[in-house]
Amino acid sequence: MMQPILSARGLVHNFGEGPSAVQVLKNIDIDILPGEVLLLVGPSGSGKTTLVHILGHLLRPTAGKITICGKSTETLDEDRLAELRLQHFGFIFQAHNLFPMLTATENVMVALDLMGVEKDVARVRAHELLGSVGLGHRIDAFPSELSIGQKQRVAIARALAADPEILIADEPTAALDSENGLKAMELLQALARNSRRAVVIVTHDFRIFQFANRVLHLEDGRIVDKPPESSHSFGAGSAS
């Protein structure tokens, strides 16, 4: 069996403390494998966002542990966790959150700068990354000059800048129309397939299930085997 990049066991997360605490995640086990596109679906409030925040080490679980490439991340302090995110994760959020006063190239260069990449090298690399998401012709555009779909692609290029092993996207297509949403998904899928990178996507969009290797259903903080009220069939396991 393939060695997982990330392995989580017994994840529990509570919001609040004491009697008013709400358990949002209840004993979740997940393995993320290299090269896979993993979809996380489930009703609103089922804990999807909370789960990917924990998987991406933006949030500490109340209980449970995560290992990355076999190493536990439990005891790492804030600064070490930041380094860990820098080395292993890329994030794409629903809001693209690009710096409005930086060009597409410069926005991507920020991520490379965090990695310590030298400026001239970073510029060339940023151009390549923008080219790879189909924005080679808009490298000097400011976010205000780009469409929402193009902005999201800049954000994808930025998330890829550090060449992360795990790309986490929380409803990346929510702000996009269906055509742009599909394009973005195709792009993410290609990115997974052409490398050993794993892509974890939280989505409500049933039309993108065809791109997934695996679909996990989250229901009230638990991973359930089948979607209770869904007649769809999914393309789980149908990838490369």
Add this chain to the structure above:
Amino acid sequence: MTLLIAWRNLVHDRIRFAITLTGIAFSTILMGIQLGMLLNFVHTISTVVDHAGADLWITAEGVPSVDLATPLQERRRFQAMSVEGVAAAEPYMLHFGFLKRPDGVRQIVIVIGIDPDATMGLPFAMVEGPSAKEALAEPDGAVIDRLYADKLGIRTLGETVEINSHRIRVVGFTDGIRTFTQAPYVFMSLAKARSFFYAPDNDIAYVLVRVAEGHKPEAVAEALAARMSEVEVLTAGQLAWRSQYYWLVTTGAGITLVSSTLLALLVGVVIVAQTLYASTMDRLPEYAVIRAMGGPRSYLYRIIVQQAVLGGVFGAAIGLAVIAVVVVFTRHLSSAPEVPLWLAFGIVVATMLMCVAASIGSIGKVMTVDPVKVFR
């Protein structure tokens, strides 16, 4: 990259940028002018002491400032000459008087009387007329500063005015001997000055002492003080400081300048802090992305401090330019800010510190930025 982000943040909102620059420039200008005035006051107050060339000044007891002289008997001079280490001891008269301009307007002046043959205390910085010695030797001859020619009703050399009903003729101009008391200095011979004020023949204001080579002024001052009673023997530096302290601290004039300088700094801090904070709040989601990507907090601090310092650099540049213009255009006025390079440098440093201080609030804000909250 942080510098680029800082710069674009700074100029992104034009109005905010303008407010920031105005605030910083305003505070720099205020600091420069206030401290420049203070420096000018310090120099002006002690100018006759600083340029007299005397090592020691013998004064009547309790003189608060060189301009506020009380009578001293001239025999002190002869006593002084017999003290070991005294190379020369010369009389120096200083007295307020009333000058009547040709048009009849009266002006208060400070008359300084010295022997034409004196080696200390002569009018310095002569720019027109004969030498100081020759000017004072002329009958009715007096020397004033060009800065006050208009005020004293003098258009050209050779014109006459009256002081305490005695005629004097202005035969020489100095350049740059300012007065702090609003009463311009009028230099003349000791004999003439004495005759103006019904002063007893043997009364003067000070004895100026030059210390012989190989002697320490402080030691000679002690020896002089031991020899005489009811007088004080001050080094030139002590008298200068005493005069400055009197006018600037005792009267509160200097304290006002210093406190308005601090106020200028405070206003600058508040304006910069406000605009920087507003800009930081605008960028919070982007800063959260940087944190999410694994950027260290220090990366965000760097952006903010650089943004503050960049504002400081441009604001201070504008401020210094305005200060330079003010300095150039007031140069010939009776009071003008003095802003030497070291002061300009100090103001720039203070401005930078002000900007860094102003970034504390914004740093506090990004310190707590939590990507999880921003992206839920």
